[in-house]
Amino acid sequence: MARDTLEILAQDDHLIQSFADLNALKQQGARTVISRAKGAYVYDSDGTEMIDGIGGLWCVNIGHGNTEMIDAITDQLKTLDYYSTFYNFTHPAAAALAEKVAQLAPGHLNSVYFGNSGSVANDSAIRMLHHYNIRKGKPEKKMVLSRHGAYHGSTHLAMAMTTPGYSDGWHAANDLVHHLRSPHFWREGDELTEAEFLEALIDDLIASIDRIGAENICAFIAEPIQGAGGVVPAPKGYHKRAWEVCKANDIKYIADEVVTAFGRLGHFFASEDVFGMVPDIITTAKGLTSGYQPLSATIVSDDIHEVISRPDGMFLHGMTYSGHPAAAAAGLTNIAIMEREGIPQRVRTTGKRFENNLRGLIDIEIVGEVRGGHFMMGIEFVKDRDTKESYPDDAQVGLKVARACQKRGLIARPLGNVLILSPTLIMDEPMIDRIEDILRDAITEVAAGL
Template identity: 40%
Template sequence: MAAARDLKATETAGSGDAVELAKRHLVQPWPFAGSVGAEARALIGEGDGIYITDGTGKKLIDGPAGMWCVNIGHRREELARVMYDQAMALSYNTPWYTMNAPSAELAMRIAGYAPGDLSHVFFTTGGSSAVETALRFMQFYNNVRGRAEKKLILSRGGAYHGSTYLSASLNGRPRDRDWMDGADDLVVKLSSPDPFRRPRGMSISAFTDVLVDEFRDTVGRVGADRIGAFVGEPVQASGGVIVPPDGYLKRIRQICRDNDILYVSDEVVTAFGRLGHVFASGDMFGIDPDMITFAKGVTSGYFPLGGVIISERLLEQLRRSNHPDAMFGHGLTYTSHPVGCAVALKNLDILEESVLAHTREVAPYFQAQLKALEELPLVGEVRGLGLMACVECVADRESNDPLQLDKDVGKRIDAHCHELGLLVRPLINMCVMSPPLIITREQIDDMVSILREGISRTVDDLRKEGVWQG
């Protein structure tokens, strides 16, 4: 044991080689069995504004904004100072029987932006735990109301809602669940609201009707008395930035309301400025959910924090129930963390001062410049909203074949873009872009120019290898 400790101390103090240390000791998220525990990924050393610097010193545009989250950009001294000041004042308090002032103030400010009667906030550590909390609250709510059978959850193809057991059970992306277990007995899957994949010749209006009819028919077939919640992202982010047809979410919301099914709007990605508003549910889509989950942009990635906003109506029904001693037995060690909440308050100040308005101003330009990439032969569609977009590559525009011959086309494009000065988010045959919200028009031009060249080089590679002749 002593020898092992000495070896570890030597590696830590003397190696300095993060890549080698990662291969020896670090288990990366979402690994493949053939490389699990023996893998190193692209090393990022620094960040500044919309840029990051990799382990070789190359400066890159941070196309994904970390993971949809570095909304106000890297190296904001204001946030770093708040983090330090709060840690020096109060670094932690147990949420089981004490509270802190930043969490109370943040809950009030967040509630002020939420639609409808969403007025109370439960803070978590991130998006997965936020969705998990919403689902556990639904279960508790129905138990207290004597409806123990009303627990099924409706989700959709293309969805991503987290990595905890229950939240991951809702996921509907390709390959997410191939080798993983889930609470399949609790989840009913519906179709993805992806207009690009609608049947050939079908209008958007007809496609919307099909989706709504499927939802209504599922409620009728399964039974509203057995369905506790519907969980849906306003825009399916990791599923490929799927923007639903106009009016679809409002119609789904009404069916939920008519059948006493809790509507949970998963805004882990779309909240805190990504679409130009603090929350997109009401301001962009005209819906008032029963709960909204959030994370990522609430602190711009500077500190792990998430949460659930809960309808006053639901809480009032619990307070008036015949079981006042029923306990919502759910909480996290870092619920309402004072440092995270203090950072979120300052982050919200910065968003309010200029970033939200700037996002709404540059978003149409961002979308238009990316849309021009559709002229490239490999690109089937560019879609998006606000400062999030997806470039979907296809082998055949007639059939929209998603490049079955090369499922790593997104990684190919990312590799070329990395060499040229841009980090993208590759998703099989797609490239997702969601840069920091402070990006300028000139920087958008740089980003799109590099992405265009990266796609063009990938076309050349595929043709030379005989993989694709489009």
Template identity: 60%
Template sequence: MNNSENNSDKIFSDDTHLIQSFADLNNLKQSIGRLAITGAKGVYVTDSEGKRYFDGMGGLWCVNIGHGNADVIAAVTRQLETLDYFSTFFEFTHPVAAELARKLATLAPDRLNHVYFSNSGSVANDTAIRILHHYNNLRGHPKKKKILSRVNAYHGSTYLAIAMTTPVFSQGWDAARDLVHHIRCPKREPDEMNLSDADFIDILAEDMEQAISKIGAENIACFIAEPIMGACGVIIPPEGYHKRMLDLVHAHDIKYISDEVITAFGRLGHMFASKEVFGIEPDIITTAKGLTSGYQPLAATILSDEIFDVISQDGAAFLHGMTYSGHPAACACALANIAVMEREAIPEQVRKTGKLFEAGIKSLADLDLVKEARASHFMAAVEFNRPSGAPDNINIGQLVGDAARARGLIVRPITDAIVLSPPLILSKDQIVEIHQILHDAINAVAQSQFMLESSHV
């Protein structure tokens, strides 16, 4: 590349060297239409042409305190000036990792007091499984290795985590699928819409029981579940679902992993959602994203005292490690991020403003194009009706996403739906503005020539 081409717009918007996650790489080879985000502040991001957008994705479910927080940036800078890096391997430690581990233990449910740090939610979930496999070896149950996950789950994209994730995200790719069995997720089928929550939970519990019976409880290490399922469209379970599933798996000596990579640190109005929102104390919580609000890559796997007591027994070396586990700058970032949340009472605010956001999303269900609008606080999805004559390659979610972007809002399209997970600091006026943009974008797609023609095919 010569010097004349070495400018930021060219590098970011027409880069043939960057491999982008979950993208159609062939399409990207043919196009220079990538949206280049070059700046951010508060709840907004700015592209390379200077246009400003609401960050309706919160980066990727993660920028909880908003962009450009000066306190967090200063904390990371100070840490890099003091101790840029040292490992937490062997007998070495450093104060900021220990301090963050103590802080997370105070925030997590009572029995979860031991923390392993990694750098992504995928690795946090891999770590949880690897630890449980070792735990069962030490207990004398070497066959107890299988994993129960759910259809429509998303637990990451490493070789094991993608196996726990719903197969739609890994078509054509290999994964450690022999370890994983997918049971039903808590999304009702059309003929189940009139069932009471109790009756629907009975159906889900029976599906779980059948899976355990088929596989054998003696072969199953754990059940992993997101409190609210995110990437496949914000699937919200009926009240009491998680408690029923936890009691069921515990009755079979199966551990419960709560994947709070998305739901922790304020998104549902609490630092952790498992106990405060859903009334359960899992055996392991995994988290990332909002832990640092995306300012630094950091994840945590938080273990119960009982699991830790087994894996820390005499002669049981902990043969698991990541170079960047407990990275000083990332830990300093997390501590500063949590301090901002506590000082500004962001989770408490979310219990109010999040309910306004939720209500506005649900009101979109009145529009003809909308099949269902699902939301809990600042997690939301809008699913669309598909015209009977629409070609298979037409993505209604993408059409609505494009219309929203043109109006100044970035959302995440997923086939015939869109997902939103904005920063948690939205004002009431900003919430109203986002709802109006969505309303206008959905109506614009509904009235587009393509939709009108498809509906008459």
């Protein structure tokens, strides 16, 4: 295997990176080779140590290089490397993980379908609901309500449910999806109070249902906190109110907890414990295995499972690697580590310190808003805080701040004029304080250059 940075980059010329400006990656110095990782740190191919401020991609919750996790995956591969959960086959790891996830999930969510990504989990949720409604004699009930600013994946259907900005220049299954107003109060609230903005959002939901017809809508899908749309929390009480409207109109509520589950907000699942409602479906991935293996879960209610498991037809949905033994073993071990070490409980303290530290950056002139919760935070940069005027796209403020952070030993994710932080959940207080110091220095440096 190549070890020299230049040799690795030469090989990398054949790799198509995800969500990247492929032309810009041709420029010298545009790519960083991450060659190893341990705990909360990653190291590039030149040996530079950096805090993993994005947790790989929202997912390395227990930290990198956990030997217990690695041993569990290795032992599983030695025992059963692969077998499908197709037809009448199952295996111990998938069965045990399904039971454990059902135990952790709230309320009546007791049946689990495993996939290998958040996109697949969300596609699977819609396919199941379409099948559910066909079996109930309502084949026309197939539209999906999503929101501007949402991110639900990059497969054909999941991309349609994602905010339209992510599909510019691409096709998606747009005829199945209607996008509601963005829940971003700071940007969209105008002169309204937060309570008034909440009412406006609910009015938009109700008006959309009336216009489309509840008889044509199968689901409303929402992230508890919008992630790749810029880390946007909805007004307080929004999710419970939206769930009540959906319930009154026979519309299933899908909580996309691909990012928020498994400790990022201080609980294994956020829907009930943080937001006060039990959805009909929860989708999750990322933190389910802390990124050690690709695995997702679509967790459905007893009502949905009862209908799709009736004897009058087949469940014609599946993936080759659904419930892969090594991935299932990783999920079980990940949960065991998080329970034993009390990681979600710890996040309620350390995550709050992280959140509060970052909110203190609002005293820097170009910082317009710091938002999110616990270890899921976004910092938006503006040209004028009073008018909320954004910098033009070609200013690349988020990218400049991210590069300034990396130079100081912190990886952060740029998203236009927003910087996203979603670090590992194992950080201690000195490391949290160090991140604040790096961010302050990096933002101040970039601000001076603007």
